[in-house]
Amino acid sequence: MALSTHRTTTALLRHLTPAISYLRHISTDSTSTITVETSVPFTGHKIDPPSRSVDTTAQELMSFFRDMALMRRMEIAADSLYKAKLIRGFCHLYDGQEAVAVGMEAAITRKDCIITAYRDHCIFLGRGGTLLESFSELMGRKDGCSKGKGGSMHFYKKEGGFYGGHGIVGAQIPLGCGLAFAQKYKNDENVTFTLYGDGAANQGQLFEALNMAALWDLPAILVCENNHYGMGTAEWRAAKSPAYYKRGDYVPGLKVDGMDALAVKQACRFAKEHALTNGPIILEMDTYRYHGHSMSDPGSTYRTRDEISGVRQERDPIERVRKLLLAYDIANEKELKDIEKEARKQVDEAIAKAKESPLPEPSELFTNVYVKGYGVESFGADRKEIRAALP
Amino acid sequence: MSAILRKIIAPGGIPAWGIRVIASRTYSSSAGGKEMTVRDALNSALDEEMSADPSVLLMGEEVGEYQGAYKISKGLLDKYGPKRVIDTPITEAGFTGMAVGAAYHGLRPVVEFMTFNFSMQAIDHIINSAAKSNYMSSGQISVPIVFRGPNGAAAGVGAQHSQCYAAWYASCPGLKVLVPYNSEDARGLLKAAIRDPDPVVFLENELLYGESFPISAEALDSSFCLPIGKAKIEREGKDVTIVAFSKMVGYALKAAEILAKEGVSAEVINLRSIRPLDRATINTSVRKTNRLVTVEEGFPQHGVGAEICASIVEESFEYLDAPVERITGADVPMPYAANLERMAVPQVEDIVRAAKRTCYRSVPVAVNA
Numbered sequence: 001m002a003l004s005t006h007r008t009t010t011a012l013l014r015h016l017t018p019a020i021s022y023l024r025h026i027s028t029d030s031t032s033t034i035t036v037e038t039s040v041p042f043t044g045h046k047i048d049p050p051s052r053s054v055d056t057t058a059q060e061l062m063s064f065f066r067d068m069a070l071m072r073r074m075e076i077a078a079d080s081l082y083k084a085k086l087i088r089g090f091c092h093l094y095d096g097q098e099a100v101a102v103g104m105e106a107a108i109t110r111k112d113c114i115i116t117a118y119r120d121h122c123i124f125l126g127r128g129g130t131l132l133e134s135f136s137e138l139m140g141r142k143d144g145c146s147k148g149k150g151g152s153m154h155f156y157k158k159e160g161g162f163y164g165g166h167g168i169v170g171a172q173i174p175l176g177c178g179l180a181f182a183q184k185y186k187n188d189e190n191v192t193f194t195l196y197g198d199g200a201a202n203q204g205q206l207f208e209a210l211n212m213a214a215l216w217d218l219p220a221i222l223v224c225e226n227n228h229y230g231m232g233t234a235e236w237r238a239a240k241s242p243a244y245y246k247r248g249d250y251v252p253g254l255k256v257d258g259m260d261a262l263a264v265k266q267a268c269r270f271a272k273e274h275a276l277t278n279g280p281i282i283l284e285m286d287t288y289r290y291h292g293h294s295m296s297d298p299g300s301t302y303r304t305r306d307e308i309s310g311v312r313q314e315r316d317p318i319e320r321v322r323k324l325l326l327a328y329d330i331a332n333e334k335e336l337k338d339i340e341k342e343a344r345k346q347v348d349e350a351i352a353k354a355k356e357s358p359l360p361e362p363s364e365l366f367t368n369v370y371v372k373g374y375g376v377e378s379f380g381a382d383r384k385e386i387r388a389a390l391p
Numbered sequence: 392m393s394a395i396l397r398k399i400i401a402p403g404g405i406p407a408w409g410i411r412v413i414a415s416r417t418y419s420s421s422a423g424g425k426e427m428t429v430r431d432a433l434n435s436a437l438d439e440e441m442s443a444d445p446s447v448l449l450m451g452e453e454v455g456e457y458q459g460a461y462k463i464s465k466g467l468l469d470k471y472g473p474k475r476v477i478d479t480p481i482t483e484a485g486f487t488g489m490a491v492g493a494a495y496h497g498l499r500p501v502v503e504f505m506t507f508n509f510s511m512q513a514i515d516h517i518i519n520s521a522a523k524s525n526y527m528s529s530g531q532i533s534v535p536i537v538f539r540g541p542n543g544a545a546a547g548v549g550a551q552h553s554q555c556y557a558a559w560y561a562s563c564p565g566l567k568v569l570v571p572y573n574s575e576d577a578r579g580l581l582k583a584a585i586r587d588p589d590p591v592v593f594l595e596n597e598l599l600y601g602e603s604f605p606i607s608a609e610a611l612d613s614s615f616c617l618p619i620g621k622a623k624i625e626r627e628g629k630d631v632t633i634v635a636f637s638k639m640v641g642y643a644l645k646a647a648e649i650l651a652k653e654g655v656s657a658e659v660i661n662l663r664s665i666r667p668l669d670r671a672t673i674n675t676s677v678r679k680t681n682r683l684v685t686v687e688e689g690f691p692q693h694g695v696g697a698e699i700c701a702s703i704v705e706e707s708f709e710y711l712d713a714p715v716e717r718i719t720g721a722d723v724p725m726p727y728a729a730n731l732e733r734m735a736v737p738q739v740e741d742i743v744r745a746a747k748r749t750c751y752r753s754v755p756v757a758v759n760a
Contacts, residue, residue, distance in 0.1 A: 174484065
């Protein structure tokens with residue numbers, strides 16, 4: 001990794017032990033530019049890829065670390081809550097893929113839209129969702145982001161530009177192109193990032209939506225989070241051509257190291273510029289999930305433990321940012337450990353608070369069926385016992 | 392409300408009894424009332440709503456340059472331009488999903504299915520992406536969208552192009568399902584649907600598009616809207632209630648004429664809305680007449696009539712003097728041959744016969760085609 005930098009302080013201090021915290025080399029708040037080269041170049045399909053040199057700042061790198069540490073902790077805590085049966089049904093965890101969520105956020109605004117499938121907890125956090133809303137929703141409590149009525153797969157934060165949280169594989173792709181359609185209709189100069197997996201990449205509706213997005217020049221960015229497994233099926237067993245960034249044919253694509261938050265940021269910024277002037281583009285994020293497809297899947301029947309630990313050692317997104325922070329002396333080991341401890345603490349506090357949040361009122365069974373219910377009658381299981389007028 | 396006699400135009404000619412009755416309307420209007428085809432009613436409703444609200448747009452196959460497969464959107468492309476009247480490729484799953492996404496973001500799309508048979512390709516988006524979103528998001532994501540198009544049997548179009556989807560869509564909480572019969576229904580319900588903040592499935596009927604109905608000045612006003620979830624009593628009666636929707640309302644009214652000559656006074660209810668279902672109006676009527684015949688074009692099993700029958704049994708059992716009768720489409724895929732097709736959809740005589748059965752009148756044996 002090349003270390004060309006523009007620094008405000010002298011290079012001499014670099015040789016002192018990083019443990020001397022008061023001899024900070026670069027302040028964690030510093031917004032002066034640091035340029036980093038991504039370890040893997042971008043590969044383009046029908047487009048010239050952006051440069052490998054990514055501009056960042058100490059502040060940004062610290063925020064990457066902090067946010068990813070929080071996301072990682074949240075997902076691991078969710079694992080425990082699921083095993084304790086406090087989370088029910090489906091729970092799809094994102095640990096390993098955090099760089100996509102934070103890198104994307106760094107390149108866009110909350111007026112841009114993001115829509116994804118069911119592996120949505122960390123995207124929700126990135127869009128401004130809180131840990132309390134997340135854990136409450138997972139446990140089906142009224143303080144959840146969907147007031148407990150959605151569950152793990154149906155997190156939303158409309159005011160943060162996050163449109164869910166969708167359970168049907170591939171459905172979010174036309175929906176996302178529709179968000180882009182609305183953005184263009186309203187002339188609001190924003191874009192939509194539609195996230196899907198390597199499994200969903202084979203869905204017909206993707207190609208239907210992509211065709212229309214290209215035909216109508218919509219500001220839609222299709223982001224394939226290729227974690228190489230569609231549930232238990234490896235990409236080579238599901239796709240004749242697993243070069244997902246090329247599958248758009250007439251739509252340009254970019255292959256990105258999805259475990260590198262800076263590469264993700266660069267790609268997303270590039271894609272946003274492209275989409276606003278030239279219509280849709282596909283980003284394939286080469287990423288990896290440590291957990292199985294969901295909590296019901298151990299994730300080791302179709303992949304080796306060596307593979308999983310290998311990726312963790314070589315490519316973990318948090319470790320990469322940690323190395324950068326240490327190399328540039330932005331923070332030392334202890335400080336970073338403290339941040340991780342703080343993340344753990346925040347997660348534990350949020351869980352404790354979420355556990356206190358009550359289940360929704362029984363009357364909530366009948367709310368939000370419609371925006372405008374006209375007082376129409378709805379029924380419970382025994383309609384002679386339970387009926388309600390929909391507001 | 393005074394009895395209403397509607398001008399009835401039989402497809403194919405003068406009714407059997409040789410009398411054409413001129414309608415007198417319920418609404419105050421100038422003498423010499425206007426008439427309007429259902430097609431024009433829908434077109435004018437779309438036009439007015441698009442004019443009033445710039446976030447309303449129309450998308451579907453052939454809606455723009457072709458002026459609409461059934462000419463419902465005639466003139467709209469010229470008036471509103473290609474940004475708001477959008478010709479889509481033949482990709483229902485894709486464009487329906489996109490329309491729902493646009494609705495998430497605050498636009499008010501009207502999606503036209505060339506027929507509702509093709510909506511099956513997009514049904515995941517109608518149900519899972521549209522109908523359930525407001526509930527799953529606890530009110531964050533509302534979906535002000537209308538899915539419209541011809542539903543049910545046309546003439547001679549065969550099994551894959553003739554299904555009625557009223558029962559399927561109406562079973563789903565989160566959707567509203569509207570079924571206009573005449574031009575006033577078409578205007579009032581479509582305008583209400585477009586203004587409604589929830590996903591609405593709007594089931595038209597191809598064979599009714601060309602039919603002309605009287606229309607009041609009130610109904611022609613651009614602010615005219617019909618309430619969603621309220622059925623209309625088209626004809627008052629006291630001996631038997633006939634509940635129908637869409638084209639079958641016309642058949643039910645004809646049946647009522649025939650029954651009147653035989654001394655049976657039938658009350659005809661035009662549902663207008665399958666979901667919400669106006670159980671109150673149906674129950675009130677049955678409590679008055681004590682007999683019920685439901686009429687629909689669709690398949691019988693798990694159909695609209697089945698739901699109405701269950702509702703009456705639950706709410707008004709003691710008032711029934713006879714079992715509820717269902718007249719429905721035949722329990723077979725729609726055949727092509729004209730004689731078989733005729734047997735596969737309800738005919739006026741079927742409704743008459745069922746009504747007589749509820750009155751314990753003897754009926755001639757049904758004639759096979």
